[in-house]
Amino acid sequence: xxxxxxxxxxxxxxxxxxxxxxxxxxxxxxxxxxxxxxxxxxxxxxxxxxxxxxxxxxxxxxxxxxxxxxxxxxxxxxxxxxxxxxxxxxxxxxxxxxxxxxxxxxxxxxxxxxxxxxxxxxxxxxxxxxxxxxxxxxxxxxxxxxxxxxxxxxx
Amino acid sequence: xxxxxxxxxxxxxxxxxxxxxxxxxxxxxxxxxxxxxxxxxxxxxxxxxxxxxxxxxxxxxxxxxxxxxxxxxxxxxxxxxxxxxxxxxxxxxxxxxxxxxxxxxxxxxxxxxxxxxxxxxxxxxxxxxxxxxxxxxxxxxxxxxxxxxxxxxxxxxxx
Numbered sequence: 001x002x003x004x005x006x007x008x009x010x011x012x013x014x015x016x017x018x019x020x021x022x023x024x025x026x027x028x029x030x031x032x033x034x035x036x037x038x039x040x041x042x043x044x045x046x047x048x049x050x051x052x053x054x055x056x057x058x059x060x061x062x063x064x065x066x067x068x069x070x071x072x073x074x075x076x077x078x079x080x081x082x083x084x085x086x087x088x089x090x091x092x093x094x095x096x097x098x099x100x101x102x103x104x105x106x107x108x109x110x111x112x113x114x115x116x117x118x119x120x121x122x123x124x125x126x127x128x129x130x131x132x133x134x135x136x137x138x139x140x141x142x143x144x145x146x147x148x149x150x151x152x153x154x155x
Numbered sequence: 156x157x158x159x160x161x162x163x164x165x166x167x168x169x170x171x172x173x174x175x176x177x178x179x180x181x182x183x184x185x186x187x188x189x190x191x192x193x194x195x196x197x198x199x200x201x202x203x204x205x206x207x208x209x210x211x212x213x214x215x216x217x218x219x220x221x222x223x224x225x226x227x228x229x230x231x232x233x234x235x236x237x238x239x240x241x242x243x244x245x246x247x248x249x250x251x252x253x254x255x256x257x258x259x260x261x262x263x264x265x266x267x268x269x270x271x272x273x274x275x276x277x278x279x280x281x282x283x284x285x286x287x288x289x290x291x292x293x294x295x296x297x298x299x300x301x302x303x304x305x306x307x308x309x310x311x312x313x314x
Contacts (some may be wrong), residue, residue: 014183052212052297053169059206088296093296150247
């Protein structure tokens, strides 16, 4: 579904876009298309939901959010929808997904929680628990970050 | 970092307008010139505040497959196994965490079969057999956006 020009444009957008007054014109010259064609295609990706936004991604530690924890929840199947909606309202929760349970790991909803430190993350988990009535959860703080990059769709 | 930097970071995290001169539009919103806007972005990258300024795609909508993977690795082997996992460009995030499953990473591949083949290769190379794909079911929230301008006393009220 991606043609050759789409692939070339995605390849440009998956990294850093040019830091000059006309970034899409620069991209256009690299991919061999007009600026209007590139902008038209990029807008169409956004309209189709392929592209969420063209934006800055921060090193969150540098931005002052040092704590990050994956908090996993054991939510009764018929309450998952409600739990997800409530957890999503917390600004410290950046990601919230339903996932399959694993052997000896009966947790079915995963939240990524960010805060100033581990205690701040634990406090958020307690607040989510209080707001949802789901009391079985596990805080999996990261012990070590081995890798963090952005997706490379087009090599 | 000053107040203008923080307002700029908030605007940049929300997203650039998809127009010919997006930096001029962001600069106007923040109240600085386009030239100063570009200069500040360049500095915030150099200082290691901005990791990337580019497209944020919906992996699945774009037609790619992504999944979280949980791995139970003997603790003494963790660094070695993690290094093997991190070698693959398809692996975007890779973290050690405490617990029964102690290595968690995310994969982005063309198709689900490609992810399975990659995990088979990781099993063969590391000897660690307990590897599970845990793809997302319902998605309730995705928002990797860290408010900057509200840092300080307001942020303390988050909890």
